[in-house]
Amino acid sequence: MLKVSNMDAYYGQSKVLEDISIEIKDGEFVTIIGANGAGKSTIMKCLMGIHNPSRGSIIYKGEDIAGMNAWERAEHGIGYIPEGRRVFSKMTVEENLLVGAYTVKDKIKIKRNLERCYEIFPRLKERRNQKSKTMSGGEQQMLAISRALMIEPELLLIDEISMGLMPLLVTHSINLIKKLHKEGMTVLLVEQNAKKALEASDRGYVLETGRITMEDSSSLLKENEAVIKAYLGA
Ligand SMILES: Nc1ncnc2c1ncn2[C@@H]1O[C@H](COP(=O)(O)OP(=O)(O)OP(=O)(O)O)[C@@H](O)[C@H]1O
Ligand SMILES: [Mg+2]
Structure with a gap:
């Protein structure tokens, strides 16, 4: 459904994404986990057309959407929950x-x-x-x-669903996303709460300072020594 290839992104002179390639199949629930400042939100902004990558392609349902703005991407069925809940106050x-x-x-x-x-x-x-x-x-x-x-949305991009929510609401929100996924929605979730994200998703990527360093099924990532040490607080 979504295929990102060799994407780079900058803010001014500083490169924050380097050679990002990720793929999400129709009906999949994929997560990207990574530390503060790794570039998770930047990936989401590039996917939504809020930030422009300097290199790479974004193919959505067979179509190159790199030139589309955020509204056009929404029209094509991409939903976005931004970080920090930017509601129109x-x-x-x-x-x-x-x-x-x-x-x-x-x-x-x-x-x-x-x-x-x-x-x-x-x-x-x-x-x-x-x-x-x-x-x-x-x-x-x-x-x-x-x-x-x-x-x-056919594809829902979620940037930190857990932020600022009490644990009960985090569980409630993730359960809701899981339910929507079961009903057929494709999901890309970026999360600092790696445990919850890996429990909910099928597959995951690890993002470290702008690069994808690991990719595996979520169940295997959950058991990976390096992931446990860096993200699961063990
Ligand atoms: N508008 C901006 N201008 C300049 N630098 C930025 C801008 N937005 C983000 N950055 C920098 O880009 C890097 C990646 O930021 P990003 O927000 O994508 O990280 P993140 O993985 O989402 O972090 P967090 O977990 O804290 O939300 C950081 O070093 C950040 O300081
Ligand atoms: Mg972020």
């Missing part, structure tokens, strides 16, 4: 969700997806008219997840 919960559906033309589909989000997170329904900046951190994360679901 001056808008209400419902307005945020409707903006998330900006690329969806079908009104019935929008309504159906809105109801589905409210079903998943009843808290959002209760607070549909509340300005999102006054929502708690966890509620804003629910909103960020829901906003991405408004386009019924």
Whole structure:
């Protein structure tokens, strides 16, 4: 479904991604684990068209999407939950969700997806008219997840779902993603919480200072000495 080949990226003069090649098959749940500053968010931004790689190709469903902007990529079925839940703070919960559906033309589909989000997170329904900046951190994360679901993404890119959430909500959110994956959604999750990410995913990559250094099934990565030492805190 997604094939990234030999991607480099810079911020100014400093190279933060070097020769990144990753592949996600249709229906797979893939994770990228890595330390702070390794370049995980930068990969996501490049995939979403928010940052431009200096080299490499991004093929999505057989089509080169490198020249598309973020809206066009959303239109093609790529959903994105950014790091730090960037919700539109001056808008209400419902307005945020409707903006998330900006690329969806079908009104019935929008309504159906809105109801589905409210079903998943009843808290959002209760607070549909509340300005999102006054929502708690966890509620804003629910909103960020829901906003991405408004386009019924075929591929969902998730940058740190666990950030700022209490453990119970982390589990709840990951279980939700697992459920959506079971229903057919392809998922790429980047996480600092390597344990949770490897438990949820089929396959994983390890990113170290801008380079992919390991790739394996998540179950084998979980048992890998180097991964345990560096990321699983043993
Ligand atoms: N807009 C920017 N301008 C300059 N440097 C940046 C910018 N964004 C990120 N960087 C640098 O690029 C490197 C990779 O950052 P990135 O945010 O991709 O890391 P990350 O793996 O997501 O880290 P974290 O786990 O802390 O979220 C870091 O050294 C960071 O300081
Ligand atoms: Mg990050």
